[in-house]
Amino acid sequence: MEDDIDNAMRAHVAELRLEHRDLDEAIHRMAEDPRADQLALTRLKKRKLLLKDAITRLESKLIPDLDA
Numbered sequence: 001m002e003d004d005i006d007n008a009m010r011a012h013v014a015e016l017r018l019e020h021r022d023l024d025e026a027i028h029r030m031a032e033d034p035r036a037d038q039l040a041l042t043r044l045k046k047r048k049l050l051l052k053d054a055i056t057r058l059e060s061k062l063i064p065d066l067d068a
Contacts, residue, residue, distance in 0.1 A: 009058055016055045023048040 027044050030036040 006062060009062055013055055013058050013062075016051050016058070020048060020051045020055065023051065 023044055027041065027048065030041045030044070
């Protein structure tokens with residue numbers, strides 16, 4: 001049961017990493033365009049940071065508790 005949960009969390013982390021990478025590429029492209037919507041760019045950057053935080057939280061839950 002716990003392995004199923006861990007596997008599901010790992011799959012979710014992989015999905016979040018993929019979205020994070022896609023956002024990084026989109027942000028890079030938008031930053032190079034002087035006509036880019038700065039508000040949209042800021043929102044993408046914020047979403048990217050939120051994804052990074054979510055990835056970090058999930059990864060920390062996957063680390064075994066050494067006190068057990």
